[in-house]
Structure formats: structure tokens, C-alpha cells
Amino acid sequence: MFVFLQQIINGLAQGGIYSLIAIGWTTVFGIVGVINWTHGEVYMLGAYVGYFVTTFLHLPLIPALLVSMLAGMVIAVLVDEVGYRPLRKRGVLAATGFITALGLSTILRYSASAAFTVNPRAYPELIEQELLTLFKVGDSAITISSLHLIILIGTFVIMVALELFMKRTLTGKAMLAASQDMQTLGLMGVNAELLIKITFAISGALGAAAGFFIGLLYAIDPIMGALAGLKGWSGAILVGIAESLTAGFISTGYKDAIGFAIMIFILLIKPSGLMGYKFEEKV
Numbered sequence: 001m002f003v004f005l006q007q008i009i010n011g012l013a014q015g016g017i018y019s020l021i022a023i024g025w026t027t028v029f030g031i032v033g034v035i036n037w038t039h040g041e042v043y044m045l046g047a048y049v050g051y052f053v054t055t056f057l058h059l060p061l062i063p064a065l066l067v068s069m070l071a072g073m074v075i076a077v078l079v080d081e082v083g084y085r086p087l088r089k090r091g092v093l094a095a096t097g098f099i100t101a102l103g104l105s106t107i108l109r110y111s112a113s114a115a116f117t118v119n120p121r122a123y124p125e126l127i128e129q130e131l132l133t134l135f136k137v138g139d140s141a142i143t144i145s146s147l148h149l150i151i152l153i154g155t156f157v158i159m160v161a162l163e164l165f166m167k168r169t170l171t172g173k174a175m176l177a178a179s180q181d182m183q184t185l186g187l188m189g190v191n192a193e194l195l196i197k198i199t200f201a202i203s204g205a206l207g208a209a210a211g212f213f214i215g216l217l218y219a220i221d222p223i224m225g226a227l228a229g230l231k232g233w234s235g236a237i238l239v240g241i242a243e244s245l246t247a248g249f250i251s252t253g254y255k256d257a258i259g260f261a262i263m264i265f266i267l268l269i270k271p272s273g274l275m276g277y278k279f280e281e282k283v
């Protein structure tokens with residue numbers, strides 16, 4: 001029982017990372033109306049930015065995270081400017097956005113493979129890892145590593161900051177309104193293109209933060225973003241816990257297989273995701 005609880009606690013950190021990916025992905029989908037398949041590559045590139053600034057510039061944890069998030073913002077905005085904005089101007093985003101997203105995703109992935117090689121890379125140790133006891137029952141203890149705790153705190157802080165931004169600022173409220181009716185918002189004098197750029201920037205920051213956090217746990221590689229977003233879309237926390245339980249009780253070799261099996265099952269019974277919204281067609 002204690003081993004089971006231990007694996008659940010470990011899985012919460014990874015589930016939090018998948019949640020950041022999911023929020024970034026669904027933010028763009030809800031406001032712009034396109035499934036942004038390049039989000040997985042922003043996640044991957046954010047992880048690489050974190051690797052390079054910690055390995056070669058020797059930046060500590062928080063500055064390296066902020067640099068990664070800034071890089072993710074820039075990459076995501078450039079993706080929109082190059083890939084999606086021309087389609088919006090021509091009024092064909094709904095018809096061709098999906099194919100364009102897949103094409104951009106493929107270009108970014110294989111460009112990263114050519115630039116960084118396919119060899120996995122590991123972050124340097126940014127914090128001293130130790131086991132922290134959460135509670136004890138007799139001689140048994142439930143613990144959490146300092147690294148998992150930092151990731152849990154980091155994901156929680158980012159999510160709270162995003163929630164405050166969306167609910168307490170005019171820009172955030174405008175984004176919520178845009179998810180309902182972007183055209184009407186434009187008629188009211190809101191700069192729709194600027195709002196879309198902000199949306200992509202926020203999405204990129206969240207994806208890059210997730211990439212940075214996953215780099216603290218595992219080795220990174222250019223294809224790591226291929227299916228990362230789907231895990232978040234289907235049920236981030238659940239998939240993270242399932243992968244942790246599989247690694248702890250069965251084998252790490254089956255971790256992704258079990259995670260994807262759960263993901264497919266969830267998408268079959270609820271295509272919008274376990275905690276997703278049902279998006280209605282806007283007219």
C-alpha cells in the first residue's frame with residue numbers, strides 16, 4: 001500500500017508537467033480554433049534551451065526556467081507569424097490549419113534532429129537531490145524527492161499565475177471573451193491579432209516550462225514532443241500517475257505503452273479530454 005501511494009506521489013509531478021502542456025495546447029485551440037501540433041515541438045525546444053543554458057552558461061534553476069519560457073514564447077509567436085497568420089489573412093485557417101500545423105511540426109522536429117543529433121542529453125544536477133518525508137506510519141514512510149517537489153511547486157505556481165492573469169487582467173478577460181466570439185470582440189475595438197500573439201506567447205511559455213521540467217527528470221531528445229501533447233489533452237494527471245505506477249510495479253519499458261493505452265481509451269470515451277470542454281461551433 002505504501003509503495004502504491006509512493007508511486008502516485010511521484011506520478012503527480014509528471015502529471016503536472018503534462019497539465020502545463022495541455023493548458024498551452026487548449027488555450028490556442030479555444031481562442032484561435034486550430035489544433036496546434038507544433039506545441040509538442042515548442043515543448044521539445046524549450047527543453048533544449050534549458051539544457052544549453054544550464055550546461056554551457058551554468059544558469060541556476062529559476063533563471064534557466066525563465067529563459068526557457070521566454071524562448072518558448074518567441075518560438076510560438078514565430079510559428080504563428082510564419083504558419084498561421086498568412087492563413088488567417090486569407091480566411092482559410094479552418095480548412096488548412098491542421099495540415100499546416102502537421103507540416104510545421106515535422107519541419108521543427110527534423111530540423112532539431114539535424115541540429116542537435118538524436119542522441120539523448122541529460123541536464124546537469126541543478127539542485128541537491130534528497131528524499132523528504134511527508135508522513136510516517138510505524139516504520140514505513142511516504143517520501144518525495146526534492147526534485148519532484150520542486151517540479152510540483154513550479155507547475156503549481158505557473159498555473160496559479162496563469163489563473164490570476166486570466167481572471168484579473170483586461171488582457172486575460174479579453175482572451176476569455178475571444179474564446180467565445182473573436183469576431184465580435186474585434187468589432188468592439190480589440191486588436192484581435194495582438195490577442196492571438198499573446199495567446200501563442202502564453203502557450204509557448206507553458207510548453208517550454210513543461211519541457212524544462214521534464215528535462216530535470218529524464219534525458220531529452222528531438223522526438224520527445226511527438227505525442228506529449230496528446231497525453232495532456234486526454235488526462236494529464238491520470239496519465240502521469242499511470243506511467244509512474246507502471247514504472248514502479250511492472251517495468252519502465254512499458255511506461256509509455258500503458259500511458260498511451262490509457263490515453264487512447266480516454267479519447268475514445270471523451271474526445272475532448274478527461275477534463276476538457278465541449279467546444280461548440282462558432283457562427
